[in-house]
Amino acid sequence: MVNLLKMALRNLARHRRRTLLTALAIVFGTSLSTLSYGIAFGAYRDMIDMMTRMMPGHVEIMVSGYLDEPMLEKSFDQDDKILARLASLPGFEAGAVRVLSEGLSSVEEKGTSSGVVIFGVDPQSEVKAFSLGKRLVEGQILDFEPKKEILLGTGLARQLEVGVGGEVVLQVLADDGLPGFDLYTVKGLVELGSPEIDRTLCLLHIGDARDLLALDRRSHQIAIVLDDLGKLDSFRKQARQALSGETDLEVVSWNQVMPELAATIQADRSGLYVMIAIIVLVVALVTLNTTLMSVLERTREFGILKAIGTRPGQLMKLILLESLLLSGLAAALGVGLGSLGNALLSQWGIPLGSYAMDFGGARLDQLRGLVTAESILVPGGAVVLTAILVALPPAFRAARILPARAFRQH
Numbered sequence: 001m002v003n004l005l006k007m008a009l010r011n012l013a014r015h016r017r018r019t020l021l022t023a024l025a026i027v028f029g030t031s032l033s034t035l036s037y038g039i040a041f042g043a044y045r046d047m048i049d050m051m052t053r054m055m056p057g058h059v060e061i062m063v064s065g066y067l068d069e070p071m072l073e074k075s076f077d078q079d080d081k082i083l084a085r086l087a088s089l090p091g092f093e094a095g096a097v098r099v100l101s102e103g104l105s106s107v108e109e110k111g112t113s114s115g116v117v118i119f120g121v122d123p124q125s126e127v128k129a130f131s132l133g134k135r136l137v138e139g140q141i142l143d144f145e146p147k148k149e150i151l152l153g154t155g156l157a158r159q160l161e162v163g164v165g166g167e168v169v170l171q172v173l174a175d176d177g178l179p180g181f182d183l184y185t186v187k188g189l190v191e192l193g194s195p196e197i198d199r200t201l202c203l204l205h206i207g208d209a210r211d212l213l214a215l216d217r218r219s220h221q222i223a224i225v226l227d228d229l230g231k232l233d234s235f236r237k238q239a240r241q242a243l244s245g246e247t248d249l250e251v252v253s254w255n256q257v258m259p260e261l262a263a264t265i266q267a268d269r270s271g272l273y274v275m276i277a278i279i280v281l282v283v284a285l286v287t288l289n290t291t292l293m294s295v296l297e298r299t300r301e302f303g304i305l306k307a308i309g310t311r312p313g314q315l316m317k318l319i320l321l322e323s324l325l326l327s328g329l330a331a332a333l334g335v336g337l338g339s340l341g342n343a344l345l346s347q348w349g350i351p352l353g354s355y356a357m358d359f360g361g362a363r364l365d366q367l368r369g370l371v372t373a374e375s376i377l378v379p380g381g382a383v384v385l386t387a388i389l390v391a392l393p394p395a396f397r398a399a400r401i402l403p404a405r406a407f408r409q410h
Contacts, residue, residue, distance in 0.1 A: 005321065012322055015294070019326065022290040026330035026383060027337070029283035033276045033379035034338025035369070040272045042346065042370035044265050045229055048254060050364070053130055054192050055119075056257045057096075057223030058232055059239065061086070064250045066220065067257065072101055072175050075218035076249060083222055089238045091231035094129035095224040097122055099209040103172035105202060110161040116202040118170065120209020129225050132190075139164035139188025146207030150184035153201030154191045162186055170202070174214035182212055230372075280382045288390040291323055295394040303403040312399035319395035320388060327387030335380040342369030 012019045052058050060067075061082065063074040076082075079097045086092060099120030106113035123142040126132040133141055142149050150168055152160070162168060166186045174180035184204065191198055210216065226235055232253060239251045255262035295302075302315055349366035 009325065012326060018290060018293070022286055023326060023330040023333075025286045026283050026327055026387070027334040029279045030331045030334025030379055030383050031338040031341070033279050033383070034335050034375055035341045036272065036275065037375040037379055038338065038342030038369040038371060039345065039350075039367050040268070041372060041375060042342070042368040043364060044268075045370055046368060047265070047364055048261070049229055051258060051261055052254045053225055054135075055130060055197075055223070056254055057129070058226045058229065058254050059224040059236060060252045060257060061222040061224070061239070061243070061249055062220060062252060063248055067252055070100065070220075072173070072213065072215075075099075075175075075215060075220050076246075077216075077218050079217075079219040079222060082243065082246065082249075085242050086222070086224060086239055089235060089242060091226045091228060091235040093225050093227040094125070095222055096125035096129045097206065097219045098221045098223060099206055099213065099215060099218075100220045101172055101209070101213055103170050103202075105156070105160060106169045106171070107160045107162045107166065108169065109167075112160045112162075114156060114159045115200060116156065116170070117200045118172070118202050118204060118209060118212075120204050120206040120213075122206050129223070135190040135192060136188050137191045139186070142187055142203065142205050146205040146211075148182065148184050148208055149187040149205065151188050151190050151201075151203035152186055153198035154189050155195055155199035156201060157186070157189050159199065164188060170204075170212060172213060174212070175218075176214045178214070180212050180214060182208075184208070276379060276382065280379075280386050283383055284386040284390045287323065287327060287387045288394075290326075291319065291391045291394045294322070295319065295398050298398075299401060302398050302401045303405075306401060307403040315398045315401075316395040319398050320391055323387050323391035324384070327384045331380045331383045331387075334383070335376050338379070339371050339376060342371045342375065345369030346371065 063076055066074045083095050083097060086095060099118075101118045101120075103116050103118050104113060105116045121132075121142070123132065124144050127141065136151075137154060139151075142151060150170075152162070152168070157163065160168065164186050168184050168186060169181060170184060171179065171181040190201065190203065192201065204212070206219075210218070226232060236251050236253055243249050243251065305315065306312075345367065346369045349368040351366050352364070
């Protein structure tokens, strides 16, 4: 094996210009693939983080079946103990308990009304976990104690023709089966960036919401944000174990709550894989050309080796080893350069300016890189594997060379 390695290195050094040009093509293709991979996955991470920190959270705890069929009676108690249990898990950053319902809002003075989605929230937790104050466009956030105050989405406020200081009546069907209604003072207006959400958004103190809905101390959801999105799978697994005694609860991740965002990212990933496949194919053709030219030029040499007893398998190993060395070293350099670029972009990013992208209220105004095991292994591994595969036909050709024919042709 040592002799084969020496011969492979000598053969690569024999035509240095060709070897260098091929290596540069592999380095360029691999670094471009790695950089593209890192930027794309950095954008996915930022988009997911921005969307989940608007309201849903990275993980939600709810009664089994609530996501598919939300119903007022699908609630649970002892939410404070459950939240305390989850807060001790690695990756936990913050969490918020919520009450959810639908209802009808109206302003008697204006004669206006509109359907609403009611979020009963703990203002202190929402400020910490979901930066509620940053969503405020007018007025103030809810008081930390229930005071019959309400926050409205800007779109809902326009429909109701009401502003800060105005009064809104909420009507619901409570958990006890009886109609519930009460009068609330508009404390502020919030904007999540999604017109569909802002047209129906209504935030109450969780104490006021429970009184309105006759829920006592029960809740519908615990929304949790993590300090690192990469810990999502491990946190979900540990959360399920921590809640194993709560048989009626389930742990739901962001992609189940926001399937549209998950589908958009998956479609974009498919396009990314196609682009990387094209780059790898171009690199493979360059490698095939180099390997085939090398074999054709050395036909007489291979004939001599066969004549002195070299086995076909050894010739195949020699050609494949040359391809592995060339592609492996060049791909390693390319992955290193691409990863360095991703590491730098993760710190400074690329401002998008007028090309900033909006998605459901989240604004992606810069592209940042992300260095992961996948961004290293997939482009580098694809290039090396493809280079070895395209070297197989020339290797077979070298192994099948007949000494007599090789001497006659050359």
